[in-house]
Ligand SMILES: NC(=O)C1=CN([C@@H]2O[C@H](COP(=O)(O)OP(=O)(O)OC[C@H]3O[C@@H](n4cnc5c(N)ncnc54)[C@H](O)[C@@H]3O)[C@@H](O)[C@H]2O)[C@@H](O)CC1
């Protein structure tokens with residue numbers, strides 16, 4: 217599903233109206249209907265219930281007035297609170313305000329002296345609040361009076377349905393610059409707005425519904441919009457059914473180069489991630505002292521013991537053996553648990569330019585590239601990198617806060633500059649492709665922020681690449697499935713107690729849920 221900025225949505229609305237002749241008032245009517253449907257899902261018997269609707273002067277407020285009218289028809293007691301002067305209403309919003317007045321229905325103006333008291337009284341006796349103050353036309357911060365109203369709503373503990381986007385949220389960035397409605401559910405029209413699917417906006421939006429308001433499909437499915445929200449449908453469309461005649465060679469061979477003394481688990485998790493995602497063969501190459509331990513605990517993978525340093529990390533002399541092993545593999549996954557021991561770092565820096573198979577680069581293999589990102593730009597094989605924000609900050613030599621405050625631009629620039637598919641992990645992981653495409657992942661939860669989680673992801677990316685998905689598809693599908701496995705694990709075990717190993721246990725169910733055969 218495409219994800220739009222406010223300007224892109226405005227263009228879509230305009231084209232629907234001007235090119236295809238769908239009147240704006242029809243779109244507004246449909247928008248209001250869809251919100252009413254969601255409200256009916258929250259309050260099962262709406263008749264005789266009380267709903268307070270906050271109405272702003274723009275078209276978002278117009279949508280709110282449509283909601284008011286349809287709820288009234290269903291026997292709801294509707295309290296309309298205007299946060300603007302009726303004279304300010306224009307166009308379709310004005311038409312809907314006039315309809316409301318002609319129906320003989322009252323509204324209360326919150327901009328008068330006792331405005332805040334009106335809101336307080338209204339909230340004392342209300343079952344649900346509809347936020348139709350500001351939509352995609354909102355910029356900057358709300359004024360003090362509106363800010364106080366928003367704070368009252370947020371403190372009320374009532375269910376709040378936001379119309380299109382929670383008021384106070386920037387549609388293009390998901391940033392909050394002042395008071396912002398904390399919605400229980402948000403009904404957004406046509407396509408999700410960027411600010412609703414990245415943090416912190418996603419948390420303010422609550423449960424997100426993307427509502428069909430009869431915008432023509434040709435406008436909604438516009439391939440020129442570079443951003444997509446990952447969905448089950450999109451991810452499963454990338455998988456082909458497994459052949460009845462298939463054998464282990466059909467599904468690719470992943471070589472994992474990972475681990476060191478004391479960090480054997482990272483190597484094992486990566487290998488298991490590749491196996492669980494369906495790779496035909498997995499070979500785990502790691503420092504020799506770790507091999508017996510891993511071989512005993514990982515029946516399904518082959519293992520190679522490599523020369524090691526005094527600290528039990530991979531030695532520079534492991535290079536030739538790794539390159540030999542690459543000849544038998546389809547994909548290399550490198551990094552988890554390697555450490556930043558200087559000799560191991562040099563090994564990584566020598567190995568990467570010599571590769572002739574696609575590679576997934578994670579963890580200490582990324583740390584090895586600190587100050588040497590030209591190695592990434594010069595790779596001659598397809599590559600996926602999987603940095604968490606700290607690793608990205610080190611690669612870019614920028615403060616962590618700069619990365620986190622500008623995640624979308626950072627990931628897109630990295631992918632373009634280094635010409636690698638880039639997975640920037642964190643709440644709402646984003647995946648950028650060198651050509652400019654961007655995927656936003658809606659799955660996953662804070663329970664996944666624990667050791668080993670990233671190692672599993674690296675294994676899954678490599679496992680999918682080995683099976684023939686493109687690096688772009690592998691990165692996006694792995695992120696989605698990994699997050700879904702995390703959500704399933706959290707459902708069963710709780711976010712606090714779910715471990716990275718539980719991601720591996722729940723990955724099969726995640727794959728089944730997508731109906732991938
Ligand atoms: N034809 C269309 O364009 C449709 C638009 N729809 C609705 O219309 C919304 C967009 O409508 P508008 O463009 O009228 O904008 P909004 O309804 O978001 O209104 C914003 C209004 O507040 C003002 N404003 C912006 N920032 C402010 C701030 N910081 N403090 C105070 N006032 C501020 C703006 O000047 C504008 O008048 C959508 O979000 C959606 O809800 C829907 O009705 C579907 C059809």
Ligand SMILES: [K+]
Nearest residue numbers: 347350379381
């Ligand atoms: K709103």
